[in-house]
Amino acid sequence: MRITVIVPTYRRPKDLERCLEALEKQTRPADEVLVILRDTDAETWAFLEALNLEVLPIRPVTLSIPGQVAALNAGLDRAQGDIIAITDDDAAPRGNWLADIETHFLSDHRIGGVGGRDWVHLGNYLENGARERVGRVQWYGRVIGNHHLGVGLPREVDVLKGANMSYRRTAISGLRFDQRLRGTGAQVHNDLGFSLALRKAGWKLIYDPGVAVDHYPAQRFDEDQRGIVFSDTALINAAHNETIVLLDYFPVLQRIIFIVWSTLVGTQIKPGFLQCLRSFPKEGLLAGQKCLASLRGRWQGWLSWKKCLG
Incomplete structure (x- = not known):
């Protein structure tokens, strides 16, 4: 080969x-x-x-x-x-x-x-x-x-x-x-x-x-600085991209479950409402910024995915 x-x-x-x-x-x-x-x-x-x-x-x-x-x-x-x-x-x-x-x-x-x-x-x-x-x-x-x-x-x-x-x-x-x-x-x-x-x-x-x-993770020359400095643009892009990929992959029922879970719960990196509340005592307003950016990215990912369906 x-x-x-x-x-x-x-x-x-x-x-x-x-x-x-x-x-x-x-x-x-x-x-x-x-x-x-x-x-x-x-x-x-x-x-x-x-x-x-x-x-x-x-x-x-x-x-x-x-x-x-x-x-x-x-x-x-x-x-x-x-x-x-x-x-x-x-x-x-x-x-x-x-x-x-x-x-x-x-x-x-x-x-x-x-x-x-x-x-x-x-x-x-x-x-x-x-x-x-x-x-x-x-x-x-x-x-x-x-x-x-x-x-x-x-x-x-x-x-x-x-x-x-x-x-x-x-x-x-x-x-x-x-x-x-x-x-x-x-x-x-x-x-x-x-x-x-x-x-x-x-x-x-x-x-x-x-x-x-x-x-040896090196410097990036774009908005995504590997989480070293928070960037709402980088988080919006990440949530957008992950949303498109998973909506493509999942069948209908799992798409619905994913949308509900990612909006209500999410992860520490891409938080939904519950993760935001959990992080608020430690991160303060930054937790809200992350949540807003994540949800904006999810919504924009949904729109991009729907657009491709025609």
């Missing part, structure tokens, strides 16, 4: 250098590495021009449209591999990453996607927790991530994480990342939507903690 690796990047040449060095050290070399970058990204262009392209089979792919969705779709359009592996420019795949991915795909033709743990490095601190429940969507709409904390044996999941995911080419034939998703950079939940589309089509998604990358 031929393997293509897609690495979207924007203005983070030092992080990209670490990522490419990790890809050079793979025990199973990549057959093709697509680096997706913007035409205005002078820093990254200067780095690539100085790079020895004989070490890795790198092919730069240029686009003028902002956002991760456009970058990933440009990569999918040009990828030639039977397996398409995707990682972030601020991640460094461990040495057996591609070898283990290939082993999973060869073991079962029903596997459409494979992902694993991203070991998160925050400065000198390594997040070293342990969670068994990873990558699941509960029946009422709560999404459980925990990909950066997963332990145990390989198992089926509903969702793979964007920093560490790979797909069988035949499983994603004709499938692209959702252009309805909002955001000028990260466009959060694009991985959720892509994963659930495969699940809905009947493919298996496998999460294996041993298929690992080291993840």
Whole structure:
């Protein structure tokens, strides 16, 4: 099987250098590495021009449209591999990453996607927790991530994480990342939507903690600052995107349950009314701001989803 690796990047040449060095050290070399970058990204262009392209089979792919969705779709359009592996420019795949991915795909033709743990490095601190429940969507709409904390044996999941995911080419034939998703950079939940589309089509998604990358969350150049500073725009976008994805995935009854749950309860990150009341003693007016932004995003997501139905 031929393997293509897609690495979207924007203005983070030092992080990209670490990522490419990790890809050079793979025990199973990549057959093709697509680096997706913007035409205005002078820093990254200067780095690539100085790079020895004989070490890795790198092919730069240029686009003028902002956002991760456009970058990933440009990569999918040009990828030639039977397996398409995707990682972030601020991640460094461990040495057996591609070898283990290939082993999973060869073991079962029903596997459409494979992902694993991203070991998160925050400065000198390594997040070293342990969670068994990873990558699941509960029946009422709560999404459980925990990909950066997963332990145990390989198992089926509903969702793979964007920093560490790979797909069988035949499983994603004709499938692209959702252009309805909002955001000028990260466009959060694009991985959720892509994963659930495969699940809905009947493919298996496998999460294996041993298929690992080291993840060094880097600066983002958009409204989403990973929760470091509250942004109502980022929260509205996140709630909007998650709402569209789950309304697409759920049947009618579960859509109703999800809308009721997300409005009345919600989560700490995307609160509904009850989570807002719970957080108010600690966060004060900020709890209200988060709730308002979350509900606005849910409503706008509903409108966007309805619009696409015609």
